[in-house]
Amino acid sequence: MTSDYLAVQCSVPDSAGAQQFLSLVAADRGDSPWAPEAWELLSFIDDAGFYNLVHLAYWKDSTAHARWLAEDPLPRWFAGLDAESIDFGAWHEVIQVPTDRVETVYSDPRRPFGLAACAGTEMMSMTTNGYFGAARDRMPVTAIDRLEPAGPLTARENPVDTRRMRVRAECGHNTTVIRSGQYWQGAEGEQRSDYEDALQPKLMAGMRYLADNPTETGTLSLRVMTSLDPDTLEPLRETSVLGHFHDFESLETWSASHPTHLAIYRHAIEKNREYGDARTVVTWHEVFALPRSTGFEYVNCHPRTGILPYAIDVMAVL
């Protein structure tokens, strides 16, 4: 399973870099036989204040993904960027794991999200949910592997100044990546205001806590992204949080024990019970447990981008 984030990082949204990126995204929507099986456009402001515009694409077929990288306009443009002369940053994070290192869950099956938007996937009702430890139980490899890290999380002693450089960063073994989604495009009235006024603030408090306490919580990177309409580029009432964690247990510990997560969890379950099938706020997530991987590439990005502050190795692409 491949989840591919390719993005630009600009000081302001309407920069030349973002415009170039969008024209390449449009060019990439041609008849390529290696086209993404599903794709989305998202944006977010990162902790350093930069505007990031993200092309997120999914493939079940890893060979098609490899050919897309080798041949299609958007990844070729990224591969050709000159780190020393561009006046924006760009990054590419490839999450690729065997199926037994993925788990996913959706509060409602009526609309596909993330990986589930690939043709040929199927959503099935199940009962491996609603208790702490369910995410681990849903991930097949945990039957034979505890998904432990190689050692404790440590920030890099000598951060590399990655501006004007093209670098690869390596994450530690069993780094765990979650994309946790919130969709309320179809919510109106009471349900919409409950989400926007009550649940969303709790979610954002939880995210703030994780981002502000990276070492304690094992949070390598946290981005709260807003989905964009791919035609109009207008923001949708859809967000997702992309979090990189030191290991699976870091994610579980916060979920099971921290007041900020319990507030989110209890609120969401309560509203699901209250509205049942009539609930118009949908939550979901997908989790990937990575082996040691260098699928993280940054071109003229600031040194706090993505996993850079916690990378096991940082390498200059020659």
Place this chain on the structure above:
Amino acid sequence: MTSDYLAVQCSVPDSAGAQQFLSLVAADRGDSPWAPEAWELLSFIDDAGFYNLVHLAYWKDSTAHARWLAEDPLPRWFAGLDAESIDFGAWHEVIQVPTDRVETVYSDPRRPFGLAACAGTEMMSMTTNGYFGAARDRMPVTAIDRLEPAGPLTARENPVDTRRMRVRAECGHNTTVIRSGQYWQGAEGEQRSDYEDALQPKLMAGMRYLADNPTETGTLSLRVMTSLDPDTLEPLRETSVLGHFHDFESLETWSASHPTHLAIYRHAIEKNREYGDARTVVTWHEVFALPRSTGFEYVNCHPRTGILPYAIDVMAVL
């Protein structure tokens, strides 16, 4: 499944680099909880005339391997080598794949080889052998993946001068690695002379053909290694060929069609039929189909080492 090659590359066998390496190999034989599940010592002279001394280790548990990398003497020594000051080269190639991207076969079950030497593995009799295409049929993932490459094989246009540098190299998606073994330590008389005078020359002719025609055959790297007694360091009557191929089909094409392989194949089958259970020459192999991977690291090595001439990307470790 992890197959980890960690080696030194020296101009002569009894160099200071090789001595240092051997003392670290000895230190690594302590009581580490992350010790290799199986390990071997091998040597070979490469095409550039350098002597390479190799520590080859196997793990079924990828977390134990990650912890060995992080904590044990031999990999820590490798990680700390200063490329600019050492007067030898060193390299580390990690082959790590899910079980469904491995296949292996042994002509005789009475002695374990390679990955099969890990505790907890089991050899089973099977009939998926003796025809062209059997290796593919033995590899589970081929039920859903043809293991095709992203594009044609091309040598790097601008080879990096890797001497005095620490670099990582990335192989292409579905690069296929074979370790093909020959064991005749127990052979004497007629069987030994048949191997040494008849089969081995045919094997070496085949290997020469592959090494001399890399682009036509998809051969990225080919090393004919001799196993060493780990205590006395004396060469054993045991060899193995470590070959890196552009894709699975490159390996299949040579095997099924080239006269040099047919000569080896027919001779080995004929002798197996002739001697049956009394055959004392054992042949075996293990094949790993890699996703795009940067598990290849070279420190002060010459630019023709390993996959360097065909790497998709070469990166300087910072």
